[in-house]
Amino acid sequence: MSTTEALISAADAHSAHTYHPLPVVVATADGAWMTDVEGRRYLDLLAGYSALNFGHGNRRLIEAAKAQLERVTLTSRAFHHDRFAAFCTQLAELCGMEMVLPMNTGAEAVETAVKTARKWGYRVKGVPAEMAKIVVAGNNFHGRTTTLISFSTDPEARADYGPYTPGFEIVPYGDVTALRAAVSENTVAVLLEPIQGEAGVLVPPAGYLAAVREVTRERNVLFVADEVQSGLGRTGRTFACEHEGVVPDVYVLGKALGGGIVPVSAVVSSEAVLGVFRPGEHGSTFGGNPLACAVALEVIAMLRSGEFQERAAQLGEHLLRELGALAGTGRVAEVRGRGLWAGVDLARGYGTGREISEKLMDRGVLVKDTHGPTIRIAPPLVISREDLDWGLDQLRAVLGL
Numbered sequence: 001m002s003t004t005e006a007l008i009s010a011a012d013a014h015s016a017h018t019y020h021p022l023p024v025v026v027a028t029a030d031g032a033w034m035t036d037v038e039g040r041r042y043l044d045l046l047a048g049y050s051a052l053n054f055g056h057g058n059r060r061l062i063e064a065a066k067a068q069l070e071r072v073t074l075t076s077r078a079f080h081h082d083r084f085a086a087f088c089t090q091l092a093e094l095c096g097m098e099m100v101l102p103m104n105t106g107a108e109a110v111e112t113a114v115k116t117a118r119k120w121g122y123r124v125k126g127v128p129a130e131m132a133k134i135v136v137a138g139n140n141f142h143g144r145t146t147t148l149i150s151f152s153t154d155p156e157a158r159a160d161y162g163p164y165t166p167g168f169e170i171v172p173y174g175d176v177t178a179l180r181a182a183v184s185e186n187t188v189a190v191l192l193e194p195i196q197g198e199a200g201v202l203v204p205p206a207g208y209l210a211a212v213r214e215v216t217r218e219r220n221v222l223f224v225a226d227e228v229q230s231g232l233g234r235t236g237r238t239f240a241c242e243h244e245g246v247v248p249d250v251y252v253l254g255k256a257l258g259g260g261i262v263p264v265s266a267v268v269s270s271e272a273v274l275g276v277f278r279p280g281e282h283g284s285t286f287g288g289n290p291l292a293c294a295v296a297l298e299v300i301a302m303l304r305s306g307e308f309q310e311r312a313a314q315l316g317e318h319l320l321r322e323l324g325a326l327a328g329t330g331r332v333a334e335v336r337g338r339g340l341w342a343g344v345d346l347a348r349g350y351g352t353g354r355e356i357s358e359k360l361m362d363r364g365v366l367v368k369d370t371h372g373p374t375i376r377i378a379p380p381l382v383i384s385r386e387d388l389d390w391g392l393d394q395l396r397a398v399l400g401l
């Protein structure tokens with residue numbers, strides 16, 4: 001038995017089978033490359049679902065983490081610590097907002113946004129007790145908690161976890177008419193991904209986000225943008241909402257905010273919205289801890305330069321052009337994307353996303369399938385153009401081109 005097989009077999013025996021990973025066991029990583037336990041190298045075209053926007057082992061982030069490890073790592077929110085104010089101030093500034101509520105994972109941050117919207121609805125908007133409604137989109141992915149899967153339309157994510165949390169209405173993604181019709185006087189929020197990542201990088205029709213902004217403003221409803229995956233440089237802008245010149249009421253952030261080192265998430269909004277909380281009404285032992293804040297502060301500083309957004313925009317244009325050309329070959333049915341982020345639907349007869357991912361792995365490229373015929377491509381934003389082109393060559397080869 002090889003080391004790889006032995007490690008996978010031990011993992012299978014002792015971990016719940018909630019994932020179906022590709023059979024590669026990573027030992028080290030640097031930039032856009034990972035090396036497995038047998039010494040084979042792989043180009044990472046997934047980047048931890050965008051948690052690794054700045055690449056593996058990014059020196060600035062590692063140095064920030066190391067320095068903080070030597071100072072103080074956790075205080076809990078029972079006490080103040082000296083990185084917290086800077087983190088909240090600078091993240092709010094990056095978002096053009098006023099207040100931050102820090103959490104750890106993306107799902108926790110979305111849960112926090114749901115609680116925020118409900119509390120705002122009761123305390124500020126004047127919705128009658130227990131009547132708050134949140135409008136969400138079909139094919140959404142916001143995380144795995146009981147409440148979040150309550151409004152999932154993916155049977156795999158949802159089955160056997162009932163009873164489900166009420167108070168959500170699902171409308172088709174991209175359909176403004178349906179959204180407008182679903183909004184009532186008890187609606188406190190519209191919660192959306194500006195681009196649906198897990199659904200296969202679905203970009204909504206042009207004008208959709210702007211229309212959502214208009215409806216929510218007209219009806220005194222919070223527009224909550226879940227930018228956990230789409231945010232922080234991935235699409236060529238700091239936030240995917242910017243592509244339509246839209247500023248939501250609430251940003252939900254995660255993944256890349258922790259620089260691929262620690263889980264860091266946050267709800268960012270105005271004082272009028274996040275000001276609804278009083279001590280004891282929400283919290284987290286680890287949310288906003290000193291190590292998380294130190295890493296996130298470096299992430300924010302890197303994003304402030306605009307360099308990563310620019311890189312994602314330029315390389316992304318190249319990536320989408322090259323992938324678009326594949327659609328003309330008949331082997332790829334559709335390509336969607338924005339910035340350095342693409343969903344590729346394979347044409348019928350050219351394999352499932354999983355089969356193509358396995359073949360790419362054999363050629364030293366790691367991607368992730370989603371929903372049958374689709375693969376997702378989301379390289380670290382630090383990838384070189386040469387490496388990206390090499391990865392695309394491998395995809396062409398796997399497709400027999």
Ligand SMILES: Cc1ncc(COP(=O)(O)O)c(C=O)c1O
Nearest residue numbers: 105106107141142143226228229
């Ligand atoms: C848009 C979006 N929201 C929330 C989440 C949940 O994040 P986490 O896995 O950190 O809980 C994800 C994860 O993929 C996501 O893509």
